[in-house]
Amino acid sequence: MSILIKGGTVVTAETETRADVLIQSGLITAVGTGLDVPAGTEVIEAGGCYVMPGGIDPHTHMQLPFMGTVASEDFYTGTAAAMAGGTTTIIDFVIPSPKQSLMEAYHTWRGWAEKSASDYSFHVAVTWWDQTVHDDMGTLVRDHGVNSFKHFMAYKNAIMADDEILYNSFSRALELGAIPTVHAENGELVFQLQKKLVAEGITGPEGHPLSRPPEAEGEAANRAIRLAEVIGVPVYLVHVSAEQALQEIIRARSEGHRVFGEVLAGHLLIDDSVYRHPDWDYAAAHVMSPPFRAPHHQAALWKGLQAGHLQTTATDHCCFCTEQKRMGLDSFAKIPNGTGGVEDRMTVLWTHGVRTGRLTPSEFVAVTSANAARIFNIYPRKGAVQVGADADVVVWDPAASKTISAKTHHQKVDTNIFEGMTVTGLPVVTLSRGVVTWKDGDLRAVAGAGRYIDRPAFAPMFGAVQKAAELRRPTAVPR
Ligand SMILES: NC(=O)NCCC(=O)O
Numbered sequence: 001m002s003i004l005i006k007g008g009t010v011v012t013a014e015t016e017t018r019a020d021v022l023i024q025s026g027l028i029t030a031v032g033t034g035l036d037v038p039a040g041t042e043v044i045e046a047g048g049c050y051v052m053p054g055g056i057d058p059h060t061h062m063q064l065p066f067m068g069t070v071a072s073e074d075f076y077t078g079t080a081a082a083m084a085g086g087t088t089t090i091i092d093f094v095i096p097s098p099k100q101s102l103m104e105a106y107h108t109w110r111g112w113a114e115k116s117a118s119d120y121s122f123h124v125a126v127t128w129w130d131q132t133v134h135d136d137m138g139t140l141v142r143d144h145g146v147n148s149f150k151h152f153m154a155y156k157n158a159i160m161a162d163d164e165i166l167y168n169s170f171s172r173a174l175e176l177g178a179i180p181t182v183h184a185e186n187g188e189l190v191f192q193l194q195k196k197l198v199a200e201g202i203t204g205p206e207g208h209p210l211s212r213p214p215e216a217e218g219e220a221a222n223r224a225i226r227l228a229e230v231i232g233v234p235v236y237l238v239h240v241s242a243e244q245a246l247q248e249i250i251r252a253r254s255e256g257h258r259v260f261g262e263v264l265a266g267h268l269l270i271d272d273s274v275y276r277h278p279d280w281d282y283a284a285a286h287v288m289s290p291p292f293r294a295p296h297h298q299a300a301l302w303k304g305l306q307a308g309h310l311q312t313t314a315t316d317h318c319c320f321c322t323e324q325k326r327m328g329l330d331s332f333a334k335i336p337n338g339t340g341g342v343e344d345r346m347t348v349l350w351t352h353g354v355r356t357g358r359l360t361p362s363e364f365v366a367v368t369s370a371n372a373a374r375i376f377n378i379y380p381r382k383g384a385v386q387v388g389a390d391a392d393v394v395v396w397d398p399a400a401s402k403t404i405s406a407k408t409h410h411q412k413v414d415t416n417i418f419e420g421m422t423v424t425g426l427p428v429v430t431l432s433r434g435v436v437t438w439k440d441g442d443l444r445a446v447a448g449a450g451r452y453i454d455r456p457a458f459a460p461m462f463g464a465v466q467k468a469a470e471l472r473r474p475t476a477v478p479r
Pocket residue numbers: 061183287288289290316318337338339
């Protein structure tokens with residue numbers, strides 16, 4: 001079965017070109033004009049539309065067991081909603097409990113993800129350390145297509161990684177050609193502030209941002225980056241929300257270190273006033289970590305994205321319904337942390353990025369798919385509209401408009417952090433490996449149609465990393 005996407009403007013991270021796109025057996029087989037098209041080819045008219053790579057959301061948590069409950073979105077509902085929003089690949093997280101074997105956790109998550117409608121891959125978290133963790137990291141990289149490991153510097157008494165774990169895991173990642181990623185918040189400081197605030201009677205959601213100040217993020221970002229610098233390994237900071245963390249990234253990059261930053265659509269657009277809303281449920285629905293910040297942080301994050309200091313956008317899609325959030329009625333520290341957005345990221349970024357002149361369409365492609373594909377080494381199979389790439393394609397109507405609401409979204413959660421936002425620029429057709437999964441409001445996602453994406457180790461940047469390491473290898477003084 002072949003499909004021709006006809007008459008659109010093809011956008012890649014580098015170019016905008018009027019061209020048709022031919023898709024056969026799940027792959028892009030031709031891009032150009034006057035293409036030789038086999039008889040019986042289905043034609044999708046794309047006049048007036050952009051034709052772009054499907055989005056890659058490099059940070060989601062479908063059905064994550066977390067803080068005494070399980071995220072409401074499963075791998076089918078979440079990836080289906082993603083495709084309604086133009087995202088065709090997610091990178092989720094395997095998060096072993098402390099002392100749980102990495103391999104056991106990995107196989108558990110692989111089982112859960114079998115019902116994914118879109119393609120998916122996994123970062124694996126390192127939450128503890130011993131020789132088996134060291135060995136399992138090797139097995140995951142060599143035999144299971146994992147090339148990134150996650151470290152939570154927050155969540156003390158649960159999954160927090162201390163400096164010893166960071167040192168061991170970052171060093172092992174370097175040997176394996178894998179990239180360490182970090183949730184940068186000083187977990188000890190957050191833990192102490194939570195106790196202090198609750199003791200002072202601040203038990204509602206307004207305590208959440210007070211317990212996680214931007215300085216706690218800046219400190220941890222600096223620590224993770226400095227460790228990575230000393231070890232000589234690239235590092236990727238997830239959900240950068242504070243100007244203090246961004247400044248650490250800018251400093252390190254300007255000194256020649258390979259440091260990457262991800263920003264969430266929510267952190268770009270929502271400010272911390274939500275936590276002082278008089279409706280407890282409304283305020284609690286926004287509890288996620290790091291929290292939404294004061295408006296000057298948003299301005300800094302947009303500039304960071306425009307300047308290329310932040311390379312990727314994500315959602316940290318981790319949904320909890322109102323009833324689940326109420327587990328923290330007596331203390332904000334018990335409200336399950338997480339918010340959604342996998343369906344909304346692309347349109348929210350188009351509306352507030354491209355339509356405001358902050359981003360060109362090519363820059364939009366870079367920050368919604370191509371850069372993540374490069375960093376996590378699946379480019380150009382993903383993140384590109386070019387011959388040989390997977391036919392994960394979105395036909396994007398820049399004039400189509402809607403108002404986001406939990407009443408109409410496809411995400412399995414009863415709230416939406418972008419509730420009431422009118423957005424312009426929407427996917428009219430989404431294709432996942434050549435199959436139409438979303439067309440004109442009709443969601444055709446199929447459970448189990450998604451494939452696990454192996455991500456090879458030693459992304460191109462590791463060539464430079466290894467050369468630099470050779471040149472600075474310490475030598476003993478012969479005496
Ligand atoms: N972000 C959040 O609040 N929940 C998911 C876990 C994490 O990414 O920290």
